[in-house]
Amino acid sequence: MNNVFVYCELEGTTVADVSLELLTKGRKLANELGCQLEAIVAGSGLEGVETQVLPYGVDKVHVFDAPGLFPYTTLPHASILINLFKEEKPQICLMGATVIGRDLGPRVSSALTSGLTADCTSLEIGSHEDKKVGKTYENLLYQIRPAFGGNIVATIINPEHRPQMATVREGVMKKEILDANYQGEVVRHDVAKYVPETDYVVKVIDRHVEKAKHNLKGAPIVIAGGYGMGSKEGFDMLFELAKELHAEVGASRAAVDAGFCEHDRQIGQTGVTVRPKLYIACGISGQIQHIAGMQDAGIIISVNNDPNAPINTIADYVINGTVEEVIPKMIKYYKKNSK
Numbered sequence: 332m333n334n335v336f337v338y339c340e341l342e343g344t345t346v347a348d349v350s351l352e353l354l355t356k357g358r359k360l361a362n363e364l365g366c367q368l369e370a371i372v373a374g375s376g377l378e379g380v381e382t383q384v385l386p387y388g389v390d391k392v393h394v395f396d397a398p399g400l401f402p403y404t405t406l407p408h409a410s411i412l413i414n415l416f417k418e419e420k421p422q423i424c425l426m427g428a429t430v431i432g433r434d435l436g437p438r439v440s441s442a443l444t445s446g447l448t449a450d451c452t453s454l455e456i457g458s459h460e461d462k463k464v465g466k467t468y469e470n471l472l473y474q475i476r477p478a479f480g481g482n483i484v485a486t487i488i489n490p491e492h493r494p495q496m497a498t499v500r501e502g503v504m505k506k507e508i509l510d511a512n513y514q515g516e517v518v519r520h521d522v523a524k525y526v527p528e529t530d531y532v533v534k535v536i537d538r539h540v541e542k543a544k545h546n547l548k549g550a551p552i553v554i555a556g557g558y559g560m561g562s563k564e565g566f567d568m569l570f571e572l573a574k575e576l577h578a579e580v581g582a583s584r585a586a587v588d589a590g591f592c593e594h595d596r597q598i599g600q601t602g603v604t605v606r607p608k609l610y611i612a613c614g615i616s617g618q619i620q621h622i623a624g625m626q627d628a629g630i631i632i633s634v635n636n637d638p639n640a641p642i643n644t645i646a647d648y649v650i651n652g653t654v655e656e657v658i659p660k661m662i663k664y665y666k667k668n669s670k
Contacts, residue, residue, distance in 0.1 A: 502604030559614020617642025
């Protein structure tokens with residue numbers, strides 16, 4: 332009762348990385364609250380699936396295994412969560428801000444009248460004093476995300492209703508195994524008790540998942556371009572530099588909106604979150620939405636002709652100059668020194 336729950340997304344029988352990241356964060360939140368961490372896994376052919384989640388410090392795994400639960404469809408998964416939460420009464424529920432999480436989260440929170448904060452960049456435990464009614468709430472989940480187009484960072488709380496629900500995008504939280512031999516309880520539920528037969532009305536006849544064209548999330552070096560790159564041709568320089576450094580190319584939202592680069596390379600609050608060892612920001616001013624997607628990089632280098640660009644405040648090294656002047660010199664240097 333009143334534990335922290337994480338809904339684990341599946342691809343086949345493999346738990347998604349975003350869910351493992353949330354289990355890592357969920358364990359820390361549960362430790363702070365002095366409660367247990369529980370995971371929900373729903374799919375088909377899930378023999379032994381608990382071995383993927385237990386090492387992250389999960390105290391109880393709820394397994395729902397039935398032929399109609401994979402591929403994901405809305406109704407059966409929503410029924411599982413709604414009915415399970417009515418029994419278990421969790422205080423917190425976390426899920427990935429993926430296509431599935433964005434579909435499932437609002438439906439569950441609406442059915443339970445609990446509220447939901449989408450696309451959180453940080454989760455913390457804290458208290459809140461409501462001066463109007465003279466009441467202090469302890470151990471609330473601070474759901475932190477950029478708001479008003481990224482101009483402010485909002486901390487959202489849900490004092491009265493439970494569970495406190497939040498979605499988080501992949502890469503925002505760090506994935507860390509707590510103990511490879513962590514012992515937790517595994518509960519295999521009778522799916523029919525939670526899901527009415529009518530929920531299987533939608534059948535997936537054919538399913539096509541396209542693999543990503545690049546590995547932006549897993550790249551050790553990312554070279555990102557902003558509106559300051561000036562054009563699509565400007566980005567060609569970045570691809571040339573990336574080839575020399577065995578790096579991936581990313582972009583800010585402004586550069587993507589201007590048509591300089593494809594949308595699937597967008598880094599930031601409305602794109603992907605990356606944690607490379609080295610991040611080179613070229614012609615990027617550094618709005619809060621962009622910083623949210625790359626601030627955990629090991630080393631940040633900013634190439635910018637504006638010494639007061641916001642990105643420079645979080646950069647480890649700043650190269651003050653135009654990208655047209657600096658990038659060709661970098662390419663020339665690395666070509667010369669990689670022979």
